[in-house]
Amino acid sequence: MIDALPPLRDVIARHDLRAKKSLGQNFLLDLNLTARIARAADERGGDLSGCDVLEVGPGPGGLTRGLLAEGARHVLAIEKDPRCLPALAEIAAAHPGRLTVLQGDALAIDPLAHLTPPIRIVSNLPYNVGTELLVRWLTPPGWPPFWQSLTLMFQREVAERIIARPGSKAYGRLALLAQWRAQARIVLTLPPEAFSPPPKVSSAVVHLTALPAPRYPAEPAMLQRVTAAAFNQRRKMLRAALRGLDPMIESRLERLGIAPTARAETLDLAAFCALARDLSDTRD
Ligand code: SAM
Numbered sequence: 001m002i003d004a005l006p007p008l009r010d011v012i013a014r015h016d017l018r019a020k021k022s023l024g025q026n027f028l029l030d031l032n033l034t035a036r037i038a039r040a041a042d043e044r045g046g047d048l049s050g051c052d053v054l055e056v057g058p059g060p061g062g063l064t065r066g067l068l069a070e071g072a073r074h075v076l077a078i079e080k081d082p083r084c085l086p087a088l089a090e091i092a093a094a095h096p097g098r099l100t101v102l103q104g105d106a107l108a109i110d111p112l113a114h115l116t117p118p119i120r121i122v123s124n125l126p127y128n129v130g131t132e133l134l135v136r137w138l139t140p141p142g143w144p145p146f147w148q149s150l151t152l153m154f155q156r157e158v159a160e161r162i163i164a165r166p167g168s169k170a171y172g173r174l175a176l177l178a179q180w181r182a183q184a185r186i187v188l189t190l191p192p193e194a195f196s197p198p199p200k201v202s203s204a205v206v207h208l209t210a211l212p213a214p215r216y217p218a219e220p221a222m223l224q225r226v227t228a229a230a231f232n233q234r235r236k237m238l239r240a241a242l243r244g245l246d247p248m249i250e251s252r253l254e255r256l257g258i259a260p261t262a263r264a265e266t267l268d269l270a271a272f273c274a275l276a277r278d279l280s281d282t283r284d
Contacts, residue, residue, distance in 0.1 A: 002031045002069040005094055011060050015087045019197050023081055024126030026195035027059050034066030040187040040207055041122045041151040047071035052115045056106040056123040059084055061091045063124050068095050075099045076114045078106045119146055124153040138177050150208040159186050159204035166268045173227045176269055182208040216273035223276040230264035237261045
């Protein structure tokens with residue numbers, strides 16, 4: 001028992017919250033599990049009491065309850081499905097002043113007006129907007145970002161793309177974007193049966209901690225251009241994949257000590273950043 005509220009199965013039945021596929025609704029019903037995810041949000045192993053937490057897609061509130069039980073100072077929950085609001089209002093009533101619920105599309109709402117630093121983001125994301133939200137959180141106008149850490153549930157395949165290392169099949173733009181300015185690791189993997197209804201694939205929780213500064217200097221827009229060009233044609237050699245960025249790319253790569261015949265998936269973050277810097281420096 002993490003709180004005195006009714007079990008989630010009862011909440012879902014009472015409010016008739018039949019899961020909608022179009023909203024990516026796969027609910028977590030085990031409150032011990034949601035409390036574990038909330039604990040994973042604090043890498044120091046303590047509680048969340050000093051932090052505001054942004055949660056996207058609280059649904060019937062399993063993870064929300066976990067976050068509140070773990071002591072989050074304030075939770076801002078953004079939920080698109082209005083059917084979930086009465087259930088969430090019950091949680092808010094049980095924790096006066098600690099839960100604010102906004103109804104709407106998380107892609108269209110600016111949460112910052114409702115949050116006070118330090119801020120952590122903890123969510124079991126709807127699969128259809130999960131990657132888009134992550135990319136937004138990883139590409140703020142300046143660094144460090146408004147959040148200290150992200151603790152996010154994804155389909156396992158997406159989680160593996162976030163933490164992937166060079167040379168692996170999952171390595172690509174998402175790994176580079178995430179690992180350039182954050183420390184990323186998988187903290188929990190869950191089988192489909194952990195959810196109701198069970199999705200087709202396994203899920204995993206990724207914990208990302210914002211680094212104070214990028215691991216290697218580079219202009220964000222140029223790094224994005226280079227990685228997009230390299231991985232959009234990942235089977236091609238770099239000299240062919242990157243020709244659009246610079247007709248003389250072969251000699252540039254050689255000068256930087258990068259084999260022009262290498263493929264994008266073998267190049268590490270340091271090399272991509274060096275290439276982005278070199279292209280920025282010599283741009284007309
Ligand atoms: N947090 C709950 C849990 O762990 O059981 C529900 C997670 S479920 C995978 C995703 C939730 O995101 C659903 O409640 C769904 O209605 C909501 N959702 C879907 N698209 C959304 C959007 N664009 N903005 C905000 N919430 C959204």
